[in-house]
Amino acid sequence: MNDNNRDIEALSKKVRKLLKDKNAILLAHNYQIPEVQDVADICGDSLELSIKASKTEADIIVFCGVHFMAETAAILSPDKTVLLPVVSAGCPMADMITARQLQKKKSEMPDAVIVSYVNTTAEVKAESDMCCTSANAVSVARSIDREKRIYMTPDRNLAQYTLKTSGRNITWWNGYCPIHNNLTAGQVKKVKAENPGALLLAHPECPPEVLDLADEVKSTSGMLSFVKNSEKTEFIIGTETGIIHPLKKANPGKRFIPADPAMICVDMKKTRLEDIIISIQEMRHVIKVPEEIRVRAKTAVERMLAVPVD
Numbered sequence: 001m002n003d004n005n006r007d008i009e010a011l012s013k014k015v016r017k018l019l020k021d022k023n024a025i026l027l028a029h030n031y032q033i034p035e036v037q038d039v040a041d042i043c044g045d046s047l048e049l050s051i052k053a054s055k056t057e058a059d060i061i062v063f064c065g066v067h068f069m070a071e072t073a074a075i076l077s078p079d080k081t082v083l084l085p086v087v088s089a090g091c092p093m094a095d096m097i098t099a100r101q102l103q104k105k106k107s108e109m110p111d112a113v114i115v116s117y118v119n120t121t122a123e124v125k126a127e128s129d130m131c132c133t134s135a136n137a138v139s140v141a142r143s144i145d146r147e148k149r150i151y152m153t154p155d156r157n158l159a160q161y162t163l164k165t166s167g168r169n170i171t172w173w174n175g176y177c178p179i180h181n182n183l184t185a186g187q188v189k190k191v192k193a194e195n196p197g198a199l200l201l202a203h204p205e206c207p208p209e210v211l212d213l214a215d216e217v218k219s220t221s222g223m224l225s226f227v228k229n230s231e232k233t234e235f236i237i238g239t240e241t242g243i244i245h246p247l248k249k250a251n252p253g254k255r256f257i258p259a260d261p262a263m264i265c266v267d268m269k270k271t272r273l274e275d276i277i278i279s280i281q282e283m284r285h286v287i288k289v290p291e292e293i294r295v296r297a298k299t300a301v302e303r304m305l306a307v308p309v310d
């Protein structure tokens with residue numbers, strides 16, 4: 001069957017039946033392809049999905065996202081089976097720092113509080129004091145004693161945004177998301193000039209010169225709630241284009257313009273309904289974290305989850 005002949009409705013029904021039969025829950029990130037978002041129990045940003053993964057009663061968590069997200073679920077729920085349907089779905093930014101590199105950094109600045117973005121491996125989380133997501137990075141920084149030095153990994157753009165907003169003493173690892181980091185101020189100015197009435201919503205993974213042009217800086221779900229509550233009708237979206245599907249679905253009367261249509265995360269687009277079906281039928285690919293690493297990583301994630309978001 002070629003792609004055009006795929007029966008999305010039948011495939012979705014099959015996914016839902018398998019989930020029910022196995023007492024499984026399907027979590028999907030806001031960048032997943034529409035058919036996956038539409039069949040999921042919960043769609044969300046990294047923070048919402050981590051919270052959900054820590055609370056679910058299901059026996060199996062099917063994670064449609066990238067590897068570090070499924071790993072975070074496995075860190076929080078060791079007694080559950082966590083499945084990542086496409087095991088090659090990774091995050092290039094998460095691979096920009098290793099545990100060994102972070103250990104070296106820690107030996108150079110032993111007094112610093114290490115705050116790692118959830119977009120990191122379990123090994124890096126295990127070397128960190130706390131985690132953060134794009135939704136709570138500023139609140140996490142503010143929760144730390146004002147006198148302390150903070151070292152953020154791996155995203156330099158999120159770190160600079162957090163420094164600017166929280167006023168805390170922050171330095172950072174030189175990592176970045178290739179998709180967000182490629183958005184230029186020139187491109188944004190061009191799209192703004194073409195759409196003069198539209199508000200620019202940008203993700204904190206974008207470079208500082210882009211964030212300076214933004215009306216609002218938000219996580220993916222932050223964008224969804226902002227748009228829902230806004231009286232404005234036109235928005236330029238400075239993040240991965242997958243978010244435009246739930247934005248349109250929730251706001252039929254509003255218009256969304258990608259800041260750059262090239263903002264596509266190939267890894268987030270790998271999972272299709274067929275992959276989910278095989279994943280549940282064959283119980284693959286099970287994501288597990290060695291216990292010694294999991295326990296230390298869990299402390300960093302739980303410290304983050306304990307921080308109230310401003």
Ligand code: 13P
Pocket residue numbers: 030044045046047091119133134135177203205218219220221
């Ligand atoms: P959020 O959905 O948490 O804003 O994260 C974006 C992201 O890049 C996840 O890979």
Ligand code: SF4
Pocket residue numbers: 066090091092093094119177178179180240265267268
């Ligand atoms: Fe990683 Fe960027 Fe893709 Fe998010 S959008 S998964 S940060 S590469």
